[in-house]
Amino acid sequence: MAEIGAEQVVEGVPSFGSPNVSGSAPEGGEVGFVASGWRLAAREFLSNRLAVVALALLLFFVVFCFIGPLVYHTDQSFTNVLASDNGPSATHLLGTDDNGFDELGRIMLGGQTALEIGFLSAAIATLIGTVYGAVAGLAGGLLDGFMMRIVDVMLSIPFLFIVLVLATKYSATVLEESILLGVFSWLVPARLVRGEVLTLRTRDFVIAARIMGGTRRRLVLRHLIPNALSVVIVNITFVIADSILALAYLGFLGFGLQYPAASWGDMLGNAQTAVSSGYWWLVYPVGACLVAVVMSCNLIGDALRDSLDVRLRRR
């Protein structure tokens, strides 16, 4: 095969679009450096200004919540009833909550748990979903049908209700809440991965790789996983956003972490009383942080979808 191809080039009749074997510029004009798919995706992502801002905002919140407490020292373990519900002042930049904790420090602490739970539950959901979807897609037939009906059933039960029912027993620690949210968030990634695997199996390049003698291992590792990865990555950002929102709902409805641990959701638990008492600093700053992080994740997800999906990529 290779010899014939080389002969054709020597004979000087290269067809259009044939690989440029000799190294000189092709006749059709300049061919720019063709980057790998990931590098192209990264370039596309970075050209979306809104997404870059969102990414910067998310990184800012990670730094703010995890490094912030090292700079802004507050006491978050001993209550101080005498200094409860104080408005913003020079000593407490965002005032204090009903236990006398410094609100800004508490936002940093609550942000840590919110981000941890968001990322951890997304990791759990993605892991379960990817494995489940890949097994169903590769197995096909009856097993696939059975596995997908289970997904249908679980998708029909509204997420918030089943999570709340279980939260009556299991929502006390970061790990418990992450597992609880992750265990009911893997359904969409499972469907996505299965769909990808099903279409990829019949795509020309996979068939070509198989005909050329590619082993099963090579097919899965080099072709199926990298190509299915993009939908999974896009989904991760949405799961993080949904988990942080769900956490807020759990906290508001009174099923948050065990005291003294706190997440942004739990801090909004008394939002109603705080608003009616006029303690705005206990509601709006933490609410704004929550909305900013959720919105960043959604924006990053949208931009990633645009940049990773070759079909949507503008030329």
Place this chain on the structure above:
Amino acid sequence: MTGYIIRRLFTAVIVTFGIAAIAFLLLHALSSSPVNAVLGPKATPQAIKAWNKTHGYDRSLIAQFLSYLNNLLHLNFGYSYKEGQSVTALFDENAGRSAYLSLASLFLALIVAIPIGIAQAVKRNSVGDYAVTGVTFTLYSMPSFLLGLILIQIFALDLHVLPALVGDNITTTWGAITHPLELLLPIVTLAAITVASFSRYMRSSALDALAQDYIRLARAKGLSQRLVLTRHLLRNACLPMVTLVGLSIPALLAGNLLTEVLFNYPGTGLLFWNALGNEDYPILLAYTVITGVLTVIGNLLADIAVTVADPRIRLG
């Protein structure tokens, strides 16, 4: 067409059965018998055993599941010993008010989201389009109770024009309908969150429709912009909304739950929330099953409605 509907119905029945099975298993895992709620924490083991025997909680899991299914088929969702009432009676009492809240906000969301989406598509990439997208994206990323709180802050606490909570005088569905001022904030809160997701879909579906040949033809015939939009675009661009309304039932019910808790509006959401606090599992699982079945029905109706409404989709 008929074959497709029959097949969809068949899947819906299977999925409903699956929902019932999951709810039953959950109920069992969380509280295998309501005996503690009935006899209290100081009951003797013998009394517990005897109560379980007379009420059938000592039977095998399969036997209990079969009688649970039988009860479900007869719309018997069990008995709440904490409320001292059958779950069906409790839902019967509250469902009307929740349905009113859901439907009123859904209606409001549709009549706001459809024109907004079309206007955004017509004036795409303008300052107005970006502004609306920014607002809807923010609402989309916001917990609905936070929006409700902001509305309470503005309209109830600062301006004193609307009540912050729904009053105790609303005891019937009719009472809810005849007190529009008290329900304005809950309905607007729920509708705003729905508008956030609906208008995004409406914008993209109107964009798709605008690029179609029949719109160009209508323009070429010399029709005014208004006629093109109302006669030709509206109907076609609204088709995806049919599906979206059917699929939005879980979100709507979740929104109902949060809005009812926030505004203290007596509906099934508030019933569910109180049951959460009391660990009243018959109510919790009944609600989970009902919302699941409503979701299945919503998906089913959405699929059927879209094949009826769109002659281009004719599934065999």
